Amino acid sequence: MQTGFMLSLLTPENLDLETLRALNNAQGRDLPFADQARFKHLVGQAFFAATMNGTEAFILAFDQDADYDSPHFLWFKAHFPRFIYIDRVVTEPAARGQGHAGRLYDELFKRARAAGHTRAVCEINGDPPNPASAGFHAKFRFQQVGPADLSAPGNVVHYYAKVL
Numbered sequence: 790m791q792t793g794f795m796l797s798l799l800t801p802e803n804l805d806l807e808t809l810r811a812l813n814n815a816q817g818r819d820l821p822f823a824d825q826a827r828f829k830h831l832v833g834q835a836f837f838a839a840t841m842n843g844t845e846a847f848i849l850a851f852d853q854d855a856d857y858d859s860p861h862f863l864w865f866k867a868h869f870p871r872f873i874y875i876d877r878v879v880t881e882p883a884a885r886g887q888g889h890a891g892r893l894y895d896e897l898f899k900r901a902r903a904a905g906h907t908r909a910v911c912e913i914n915g916d917p918p919n920p921a922s923a924g925f926h927a928k929f930r931f932q933q934v935g936p937a938d939l940s941a942p943g944n945v946v947h948y949y950a951k952v953l
Contacts, residue, residue: 794889796896799838799847801829808844812879831857836873836904837897846880846889850897852906861912864937864948872950873901875911894929902953909951912937916945926951 799809810828823831832838836852851857851874853866862874875897878890901909911931913922931949 794887794892795842796892797840797843799832799835799840799849801833803832803840805840805844806832809840809847809879812844812847812881813877816879831876835876837900839893839896841880841889841893842884844881845884845887846878846893848878848890848893848897849876850874850901850909851876852904861937861946861948864935865910868935869908869910869950871906871908873897873906873909873953875909890925891928898953907953909953910934910949912946912948914944915947 799806803809806829807825810823810825813823813828831849834851834855834857835849836855837848837850840847851862853870853872853874855862855874857874857876859876862876865872865874875894878893880887880889898909909931911926913919913926915936926949929951931951933947934950935948937946937948
């Protein structure tokens with residue numbers, strides 16, 4: 790980790806949880822809205838929940854045993870016996886371009902490997918397209934493993950996986 794960047798684990802008791810929840814909810818169509826109870830539940834279920842520099846960025850990732858009802862998570866659960874599902878990575882606008890998301894991914898992959906996981910998975914919006922996310926995941930060598938149209942019309946995602 791580079792000097793000047795601090796990664797902290799996130800817990801349901803974290804004092805900054807409301808700030809992070811607001812950051813999550815400000816993402817509009819890219820992330821589902823989470824009320825306080827839902828966000829706390831997600832953090833509590835996460836295999837890896839962490840922040841960069843307090844509230845500049847955060848990640849939530851789940852393993853296959855999480856109590857999570859996302860249709861995308863459930864698709865992966867039906868197709869792979871063991872995985873780490875990257876549910877959301879959010880960076881506040883003023884902190885973008887500083888490498889926070891990449892550092893969070895690097896730490897997630899390190900912890901996932903240490904726990905015996907061999908695959909990380911996620912979905913990327915296809916309609917409307919999200920070229921920034923597609924490019925970011927391409928750098929980490931994610932490969933498409935399936936399409937889905939489980940959301941509202943005009944909101945198609947593609948499923949991706951990466952061998953760890």
